[in-house]
Every structure is written in C-alpha cells, then in structure tokens.
Amino acid sequence: MHFYLTEEQLAYQKMAREFADKEITPFARELDEKEEFPWEILKKLHALGLHDLAVPEEYGGPGIDSLSYSLIIEQLARGCAGVVVTSSANGNSLALYPLLIGGTKEQKERFLPSITKGGKLVSFALTEPNAGSDAAAIATTARRDGKHYILNGSKCFITNASYAAYHTVFAHVIDGSGAKKPSVFMLESSMPGVIVGKKEKKMGLRCSDTAELFFEDVKVPQENLIGKEGEGLRLAMKTLDLARPSVGAISLGIAQAAYEAALAYSKTRVQFGRPICKNQAIQFMLADMATQIEAARLLVYQASWLKDKFYQKGTPFTEKAAFAKVFASDVAMQVTTDAVQIFGGYGYTRDYLVEKYMRDAKIMQIFEGSNQIQRIVIASRILG
Numbered sequence: 459m460h461f462y463l464t465e466e467q468l469a470y471q472k473m474a475r476e477f478a479d480k481e482i483t484p485f486a487r488e489l490d491e492k493e494e495f496p497w498e499i500l501k502k503l504h505a506l507g508l509h510d511l512a513v514p515e516e517y518g519g520p521g522i523d524s525l526s527y528s529l530i531i532e533q534l535a536r537g538c539a540g541v542v543v544t545s546s547a548n549g550n551s552l553a554l555y556p557l558l559i560g561g562t563k564e565q566k567e568r569f570l571p572s573i574t575k576g577g578k579l580v581s582f583a584l585t586e587p588n589a590g591s592d593a594a595a596i597a598t599t600a601r602r603d604g605k606h607y608i609l610n611g612s613k614c615f616i617t618n619a620s621y622a623a624y625h626t627v628f629a630h631v632i633d634g635s636g637a638k639k640p641s642v643f644m645l646e647s648s649m650p651g652v653i654v655g656k657k658e659k660k661m662g663l664r665c666s667d668t669a670e671l672f673f674e675d676v677k678v679p680q681e682n683l684i685g686k687e688g689e690g691l692r693l694a695m696k697t698l699d700l701a702r703p704s705v706g707a708i709s710l711g712i713a714q715a716a717y718e719a720a721l722a723y724s725k726t727r728v729q730f731g732r733p734i735c736k737n738q739a740i741q742f743m744l745a746d747m748a749t750q751i752e753a754a755r756l757l758v759y760q761a762s763w764l765k766d767k768f769y770q771k772g773t774p775f776t777e778k779a780a781f782a783k784v785f786a787s788d789v790a791m792q793v794t795t796d797a798v799q800i801f802g803g804y805g806y807t808r809d810y811l812v813e814k815y816m817r818d819a820k821i822m823q824i825f826e827g828s829n830q831i832q833r834i835v836i837a838s839r840i841l842g
C-alpha cells in the first residue's frame with residue numbers, strides 16, 4: 459500500500475485547482491447571492507473535459523479513474539459546491555450511472571454521445587413528496603401501452619430539473635395483475651407531458667437548480683427502459699453507492715476551503731495585542747480541523763479507489779462508500795461551523811465565504827442517502 463498519486467492524477471488535481479481558483483471562487487459569492495445558474499462555468503468545464511466525469515472515453519467522456527474523478531471534484535468544490543453539484547457530482551454522473559451500469563450498448567450509444575458532445579445536463583429523478591429516504595415508496599407509475607409506457611406522477615428536489623435535456627426517472631411498472639415493478643427510464647425533457655414545477659429557494663447550493671418534475675401521460679418508447687422491469691431499485695441503490703465517494707469529495711473541498719480561510723484569518727486578526735492564532739484555543743480548533751480533513755480524505759480516496767474495483771470485478775464497496783460519505787460530510791459540517799467561529803462576528807456576515815461554506819456543507823449530510831440512512835447501512839453490515 460502506498461499513498462502517492464500518479465503523474466496523471468496530480469495533473470488532474472492541479473488543473474481542477476487552478477480552474478477553481480480562476481474561474482469559480484471569484485464568482486462564488488455573486489452566484490450565491492443571485493441564485494444564478496452557472497452556465498458560463500459549466501461551458502468552460504465542458505471545454506476542459508471536466509464535465510461528464512463518470513463517462514468512459516468510448517462514449518465521449520474523459521474516461522478517467524475514480525480517484526482522479528474525486529480529486530477533481532474536491533478541488534472544484536473548494537471553489538463552489540453548487541457548481542460542482544450541478545456539473546459532475548449530484549448532476550450528470552448521478553443521473554447517468556443507471557444507464558452506465560444497467561443500459562445496453564445500443565442505449566449508451568444512443569444517449570451518451572449527444573449528452574457528452576453537447577455538454578447537456580441530465581437529472582436523476584427518484585425522490586417524491588412521500589418517498590425520500592424510503593425510495594421504495596415512490597408512487598410514479600408506468601403502464602404498458604403497446605410499444606410504449608405511459609408515465610404519470612411527480613418528483614421533488616430534483617437537481618438540474620429545469621435545465622436538463624434528459625431525466626432518469628424511477629417509476630413502478632404496473633403489470634396486468636396490478637403488481638408493482640420498480641423500473642427506470644430515460645426521458646427527454648421535450649416529451650409532451652414532462653413539466654417542470656416549482657424551483658426551490660434553498661439554504662445553500664444556491665446556484666444549483668433544484669425543482670419539481672411532473673409527468674402527465676408521458677409516452678415513453680419501450681427502448682428507453684433501462685435494464686429490466688423490476689430492476690429500478692437495484693439500479694438506484696447501486697447508483698447511490700457509486701455517487702457517495704463524490705459527496706465525500708465535495709465535502710472535503712468545502713471543508714478544505716473553510717479551513718484555509720480560517721487559518722489565514724487567524725494569522726491576521728489581532729485581539730488583545732496579538733493575532734488570535736497565538737491562543738491555544740484557536741490552535742486546537744485548527745489542529746482538529748486539519749486532522750479531521752486528513753482522515754476524511756483517506757476514507758474518500760479509499761472509497762474512490764474501490765469504486766474502480768467495483769466497476770472492474772464487482773467487488774462490493776457499499777460499506778466503504780457509506781463510511782466516506784458519512785464521515786466527510788460530518789467533518790465538513792464541523793469544520794465549516796468552526797471556521798465561522800474563528801471569524802467571529804465577521805464570519806456570520808456575507809462579507810466572507812465561510813458562512814456560505816457552512817450552508818453548503820449542511821446538504822451533504824442530507825442528500826444521496828441521509829447520514830442516518832448511511833448509519834443504518836453501516837450498522838446492518840457490521841451486525842450482519
């Protein structure tokens with residue numbers, strides 16, 4: 459076991475860090491204040507090949523290993539978590555995993571190149587008003603009608619819903635006997651009956667779009683069913699496993715940005731005639747922040763490395779992905795809260811970005827399987 463990154467991984471890390479410093483951080487406050495969708499930044503990420511990070515090269519993606527993917531996400535999230543959630547993390551990768559792991563070659567060739575070439579967005583539409591943590595409770599239905607399915611239902615809290623060209627939608631296929639088979643479909647946003655609803659006003663990730671989706675008698679060709687009828691929940695759970703290292707990586711980026719800001723501020727803020735970093739109380743907070751971030755980084759990088767083993771050999775990594783997501787997001791919440799504390803009253807104002815980091819960190823503990831649900835997953839593994 460060694461802990462060195464390859465030349466290629468270091469190059470990706472550097473490219474993403476420089477991009478974040480130049481193209482994201484300077485605009486993070488304005489995007490947050492205006493709740494403005496980051497189209498211009500997305501275009502630049504796409505031009506650099508940093509948009510559809512999970513997609514293999516043969517379908518127009520960068521075809522990178524999963525650790526490189528996490529290194530990139532971590533650096534971009536140092537700039538703004540909302541941007542990275544929109545682009546590669548909770549946005550396109552999450553939405554494309556069902557197709558990548560459950561789709562046929564024909565389906566991948568049909569959908570992926572047009573998405574990756576055009577820098578198009580895709581949404582992952584699982585959550586419903588009465589089906590959050592309990593994903594099996596979805597009420598959206600798909601009834602067979604000749605060579606089509608007719609979809610009806612609604613989704614909420616869907617990232618990129620207003621801007622996506624495609625939606626990956628989870629619905630129960632109802633067969634002749636009335637039995638429900640959870641299934642997943644690729645929908646085009648232009649299909650008649652696909653309606654975008656209310657856009658959420660959020661605490662954090664304000665430049666990212668989160669909205670409702672409604673389906674009213676949407677006619678979906680049977681070729682758009684991903685996997686088989688009844689495989690939808692399995693594909694949803696695998697997708698969420700695959701996405702969790704990315705939530706960990708975004709959390710790391712947020713925590714790192716908050717820590718760097720607090721460290722710098724503690725050296726310049728003078729009270730009682732000396733910089734506040736001369737006080738052991740502040741030093742211990744900084745030491746704990748650095749230690750926690752380093753521990754989270756090891757878990758996230760390990761889960762990212764195992765993600766490739768899962769792809770190549772099917773090696774299970776559910777538990778390790780949950781460790782990384784829970785720990786890194788809890789660390790991000792703690793570190794950003796402490797960063798605000800170190801900034802004192804100024805940290806509570808919008809003059810500094812630490813309050814934004816704290817707001818952005820909170821959702822990392824909630825979405826893609828809340829941290830309570832992750833602990834249930836971990837407990838069920840350790841208890842057998």
Ligand SMILES: Cc1cc2nc3c(=O)[nH]c(=O)nc-3n(C[C@H](O)[C@H](O)[C@H](O)COP(=O)(O)OP(=O)(O)OC[C@H]3O[C@@H](n4cnc5c(N)ncnc54)[C@H](O)[C@@H]3O)c2cc1C
Nearest residue numbers: 582583584585590591615616617668824825826827828830
């Ligand atoms: C900004 C944002 C973006 C999102 N993006 C997407 C997206 O792109 N696609 C998508 O499908 N969804 C998305 N979501 C939805 C998100 O995944 C859900 O909010 C999340 O899964 C939790 O569901 P819920 O909000 O209904 O909470 P609930 O399931 O109602 O849970 C409420 C609380 O109860 C706890 N809880 C629930 N069950 C248990 C239990 N058995 N034991 C202990 N505690 C429990 C939860 O941890 C939580 O703290 C997004 C949400 C937000 C806010």
